[in-house]
Amino acid sequence: MTQPLSGKSALVTGGTRGIGRAIAERLAADGARVTVTGTRPGGDAPGGGAYLACDFLDVRATAAFAEDVARLDPDILVNNAGINRIAPFAEIDPADFAAIQQVNVTAPMMLCRAVVPGMRARGGGRIVNIASIWGVISKAQRASYSASKFAVDGMTKALAAEVAADGILANCVAPGFIDTEMTRTVLGEAGMAELAAQVPMKRVGKPAEIAALVAWLTGPENTYISGQTIVIDGGFTNV
Numbered sequence: 001m002t003q004p005l006s007g008k009s010a011l012v013t014g015g016t017r018g019i020g021r022a023i024a025e026r027l028a029a030d031g032a033r034v035t036v037t038g039t040r041p042g043g044d045a046p047g048g049g050a051y052l053a054c055d056f057l058d059v060r061a062t063a064a065f066a067e068d069v070a071r072l073d074p075d076i077l078v079n080n081a082g083i084n085r086i087a088p089f090a091e092i093d094p095a096d097f098a099a100i101q102q103v104n105v106t107a108p109m110m111l112c113r114a115v116v117p118g119m120r121a122r123g124g125g126r127i128v129n130i131a132s133i134w135g136v137i138s139k140a141q142r143a144s145y146s147a148s149k150f151a152v153d154g155m156t157k158a159l160a161a162e163v164a165a166d167g168i169l170a171n172c173v174a175p176g177f178i179d180t181e182m183t184r185t186v187l188g189e190a191g192m193a194e195l196a197a198q199v200p201m202k203r204v205g206k207p208a209e210i211a212a213l214v215a216w217l218t219g220p221e222n223t224y225i226s227g228q229t230i231v232i233d234g235g236f237t238n239v
């Protein structure tokens with residue numbers, strides 16, 4: 001049976017672990033040639049794909065990396081790498097605030113900009129930016145993170161409007177509480193259990209569940225969804 005992403009190339013940022021790793025594994029299993037990124041040298045990629053290192057906190061390195069990505073010219077771009085530092089509003093460190101915007105908004109913008117010309121020339125492409133429920137609703141101590149995720153949502157909507165006529169579909173996926181290192185670091189074990197109890201489905205999500213949605217949005221069955229933010233949170237944002 002032909003795999004849905006056979007013959008396609010995909011770039012997944014932050015593909016060393018967590019949600020990004022699950023997305024990379026799923027796209028590779030669906031037949032794509034997958035390149036993943038991380039911050040450290042010497043990583044690997046599922047399905048024998050390539051690994052590239054770039055720390056998006058480094059503005060110059062990110063600009064150089066965007067040029068590499070333009071040459072790589074993927075059919076599918078998934079901007080997944082992200083960071084979160086929670087703080088009471090009065091204690092927000094402007095340097096932390098800027099760092100979060102750099103990794104969560106500026107780097108995705110530069111990579112979207114890098115891939116669009118190639119996608120346009122081929123007559124199509126798929127972009128998914130990983131946002132968050134904190135880019136749809138918000139919560140105390142999430143100002144810096146919410147600022148970045150609401151921004152990614154707005155940026156993606158504008159991009160989608162510009163590139164739709166070229167066959168490029170751009171969307172955001174907004175996960176709720178997903179069992180990854182990021183969530184465990186921010187919340188701790190007790191916080192994880194407490195949050196799971198607040199989710200209508202009474203559990204946190206799995207990275208593979210996010211990956212399945214991304215695979216669908218970037219695959220051949222998605223022919224008409226663009227400019228959307230699709231929340232995947234076990235029902236949390238509606239309670």
Ligand code: NAP
Nearest residue numbers: 014015016018019038039055056081082132177178180182
């Ligand atoms: P994670 O487990 O912390 O993994 C983060 C990934 O991003 C890693 O591959 C990491 O690479 C990379 N990364 C971190 N800092 C980076 C930097 N400065 N430059 C380049 N890459 C960097 O995160 P996750 O929980 O899977 O989250 C992935 C995405 O989903 C993020 O955008 C996050 O905001 C979003 N999200 C997560 C949740 C959740 O519940 N987990 C919910 C909503 C949205 P290294 O391994 O090299 O550090």
